[in-house]
Amino acid sequence: MCENKEILLNESLPFFKYLSKQEKDLIYNSSHIEEYHSGELIYSKYQSCTGLVLVANGILRSFMSSLSGKEITLFKLFEKDLCVLSSSCFYQNLSYDINLQAVENSSLVIIDGKPFKELLDTNIDVQKFMFEVTQSKLSEIMGVLEQVVFFSLEHRLSEYLIEQYYLKNSLKIDITHEAIANDLGSSREVISRMLKRFEKDNLVKLNRGCITIINIKDLQAISNKN
Incomplete structure (x- = not known):
């Protein structure tokens, strides 16, 4: 399982192979694997910073919900996809209420947000990757908004x-x-x-x-x- 985690980090994070040994150890030691059953909540608007969620296998959905219980899916995550919006400590000046749920039984690598934030603040390759991932997911959310409105x-x-x-x-x-x-x-x-x-x-x-x-x-x- 530990070997699988290292392989997954290397294959899913384009910047990983360029990190120093100390930086790699930081990510590796601050991450762990968790299993979730279909329908189980991984992150909700009532939780604090969960961390980055990397899908080893399975499918996740990010969604918003109303007080009446109505939901809408913002985007889905598949194998080797990364969710950064579950790591609210990255976006302290942004306010958003999202939930992350397993669509089917899933294995995830959870990377602790605070140590990763330290790396993000000092490494330009990590910053570039995180910007691209965030931009991609925000584009998907805007696409959902366009569909609903128009x-x-x-x-x-x-x-x-x-x-x-x-x-x-x-x-x-x-x-x-x-x-x-x-x-x-x-x-x-x-x-x-x-x-x-x-x-x-x-x-x-x-x-x-x-x-x-x-x-x-x-x-x-x-x-x-x-």
Whole structure:
């Protein structure tokens, strides 16, 4: 497991191989591996600085939630992706309320934020990498905002199903209506009504916990309308 951690750090952090032995030891000794089950919260707006989260395997979702319980996914993290927004000690002058959750059983490398912040303050390569990662995630968040503000739910749902098709490489998508609602910032009832309309139009077939795409070309036509 320790060897796996070192390999993962080396492969996932482009600057790692250029660090001095002392700097490498700092990151290695201030990081640990944790396992999370599907649906388990890794970080929430009520926690202090968790640290940097590096995905060894599995899938995570970063989301915001309202007082009423409605959620919207901001971005997802896959193998070798890094989440910096869970390390609030990097951004003391920013106020944001995000949560990080395991979509499926996941293994993570958690890097303590405070020692890493010391390295960030003194190493230009680390600063450049962190800027690029942060910029990338903020771009994804802006993309979600654009979708919510300017596109219809019909468009967003059709695009979501197409994305799931390419992600899973299967026309059969094992997912609940509630999970889709949480990703799209809608309610389960609204998503269910829209999916039933899609089914009536012979775009999909619905089963409990599963959606099968029947006509992906027509789904793509809907997603291209706006």
